[in-house]
Amino acid sequence: MSETVTLEPGGRRGRRATREPVDRHQALLEVKNLNVTFQRRGGRATRAVDGVSFSVKPGEVVGIVGESGSGKSVTSLAVMGLLPSRGVQVSGEALYRGRNLLTMGNQELSSLRGRDLAMVFQDPMSSLNPVIPVGLQVTEVLRRHEDLTRQQARDEAEDLLRRCGIPDPRRRLGEYPHQLSGGMRQRALIAIALACKPALLICDEPTTALDVTIQAQVLELLKELVSELGTAMVMITHDLGVVAGLCDFVNVMYAGRVVESADRRELFAHPRHRYTHGLLNSIPRLDSPRGEALRPIPGTPRDTIAWSKACAFAPRCQFADDDCVVDDLELAPLGAAGHRVRCVHPAPEEDK
Template sequence: MPLLEINDLHTHIRLRKGEVRAVDGVSFEVNVGETVGLVGESGSGKTMTGMSVLGLLPTGGYMPRGEILFDGVDLTKLSQSQMRKYRGNDIAMVFQDPMTSLNPVLTIGDQIAETARLHLGMNKTDAEARAIEVLSLVGMPNPKERLTYFPHQLSGGLRQRVMIAMALTCDPKLLILDEPTTALDVTIQAQILELLEDLKDRLSMAMILVTHDMGVIAGRADNVVVMYAGRVAELAPAKELFQMPYHPYTEALLASIPPLEGAIPERLYSIPGLPPDLSTDLVGCRFAPRCRYVQDRCRVEEPPFETPDGYPHPFTCFYPVSAPDRIPVKIVRRDQALSKTGREAIIELDHVVKEYPVTKGALVQRKIGTVKAVTDVSFSVYRGETFGIVGESGCGKTTTGSMIVGLEDVTDGDIRFKGKSIIKDGGHYLKSVRRDLQLMFQDPYASLDPRMRVKDILSEPLTIHRMGTQRERDVTVARLLREVGLSPTAADRYPHEFSGGQRQRIGLARALALQPDVIVADEPVSALDVSIRSQVLNLMKDLQAEHDLTYIIISHDLSVVRFMADRIAVMYLGKLVEIGTEADIFQRAKHPYTHMLLDVVPEANPEVELAKEHGTVRGEIPSAITPPSGCRFRTRCAYAQDRCAEELPDYTKFGDEHYAACFFPMANAPRFAEAEAVS
């Protein structure tokens, strides 16, 4: 008998006007020790399905039909007091954002111990001992000491470990994980996923993994449930689903992912339109308005969820995808060895340093240290190219971008725009060219003023720079909205009235308002679904060609950087460790840190993911206040020797545009083969 059996589950949410059918007839099973992945776009119902299992519904939420059988008990029939016996004990959940889920005024020790006291009836001493035990279980460094820490004192990866430890306090049989790695760096993500896999095997837990990252699903899920508009579109074993998806929606999701290997497409496939409004009556196939295989029957008749004759797994489609139907891809050719001849350097960084003082004291503050955010970084960006900067959080990539656009002062060194220093003339030149250097922020919701309409947000820079009359500015706003794929009528709406992808388009329109030469895009698609991400990336490429833009893309998503960038700089703990063309970095990487980043990027290929060795990521990132001597990566490097601690490695040239700072560069080898050290 399955541990969890969901049969024809319906979860509705009452609104002032109408009702949202968030989950509309979902059925699947989870067996003991099995991981089931729930994937789909935002609004597909995957998170609401997980919340329904725990009975954690929003205001107005209820389940009019369906069964949720856990160990043979129908959870939908239980009262709230009865559900508390299962919630936290037998079924636990790890929420998406640990910073908002953890209480900021309580220590992590108190928060974990609270679970043990409430559900296990432990006294304070035993609960504290249990907290230390589960923190050790999830690999928390110095667990006894960390009990006294508050959430803000921990990194994102350690906070996520606390959330997992809290969920494991009562040894649950089922663990539900809602986007557990979305906001994490690729290396921390790999550590968390390896930890979860290890815990599942050691504790014989079942897991439901809710995510929009198909790469995460490929390497961790036994079975995959693809959801769309509150229904199951396709259900299959992971390997089977990735090799041959039958539902057009599944195929489109996979085609929207930037590839990490092989040819680079000129454009990513993007699913047209938006998911349907679940508060309206839907007729026919829910994916029909966005499907490239749609027929008249699809618009009037809803396909059943079944396994047709001759097919290995169930799906909801009258006209399933077959191998010859696969979405065609046009390949773009890139120079693999870019030449500086005839190329104009529009941005030049010359031994740039950025340091922040660390002070102590309530009334009289004294300097006790220095955060070495960026140390001796030099590179050039050519006009018209896309330059990528990658690395973990704290590597200095965002600080570097902020210095380029003048939002951060430079401690030492120089930054030149079109050959002139923007920092050595008292800032006069920077003020004159500020309109030519624009920043596209990571979080469009936080960077757009919620009290301003879109037309005011877009016209504000035009007003500040005294460009045009009010009528001319209104015309410019309408043009900008059309250029980023929005209707001019959006000008009268507020930011909260738009989806995440639409807000990112507004952020891009704002960056374009002053017709800049350079746009620094800081994690421009990190918070977006895979389908929306492909739309924004394609849009950025189109606008680059149309306006002759130069992009500096800052990201920890290497697949995005590979798709967009001509050249890539890899940063670690404030230092530039490697720079080269896309092919140099992805096929001929020399620095061990670059190899580590590449090895842990999740790919939408179960065979590749399952072949990867665990333990690729070593240790924690050192403090930028007291970075290691010599090579800063040496404390996490498998190939470090005594020389690495004593000397700072200089850059060695490996190609026309390829440089790496390493005494023992890696051999040219397939990315997933065992690495070799070369002296």
């Protein structure tokens, strides 16, 4: 670790410069074959994440899309080392600048969290401490990782809140989380996550609890962040609309595995996995001609088979047949470069 972290007293800019130069072409985070198994006392072991791999480059947004039970949130928690240690088994690698986050000691990890890695959660109310003013929660992070005086930290925090679109930031610094509206809270949370200009930001459904007009504001803010600071971002969501507008590369998860991964344009233009394809056909779109019936995917995300026996989506798939009963189906390249699909009967390319 000695070569990567050089703590140097001094101004923000000075410290920023000491961080490793950003190489926009090298992966900042590389997750390889991540597995997470939950084992409750007396219960059966359930595999929540099953061999997930993806990588993120600086200035890139990688989306992880899935429904409840797809393992998308567990993936992010595992990468951040935020899963409880009891009853959970994590294996695989999550390399951040070449160092494995999964095997890293607690102290080392928490010195990275907040400064290099940051996370934004879905529920801003429960992620903020209700009895501490918002301002203090921002300055706390700043002062923990950077050598700033109280006043400097305060000015910095004010600047952060303003840039996150919070009007009248000086007054807001002294307010408690419950005094802010939902959108404000989420922006405050993003401000905290951004406090130390993290190199990697993981957002877990950051806008799900927000109204669409507020969601648009927050997404705009995140886009700016990526393009201006070169932050690498992992975006976890169930909303294909959010993915379409924000992500560069998309991984679609189902029952703990990535079932399809592709460049954003490629994925939406030629969805090949039957799940992705079905999902895109089943959601009502604002711009679709009216009177067209939706074609829903039958069943629920609960109707699944273990991947070790067959395709987990087969019980809900209209194209499933006996060929789908294969153990550990491969995520194989298909069609355009970088497009990979885990399906026996992928949708034809022209059929959108």
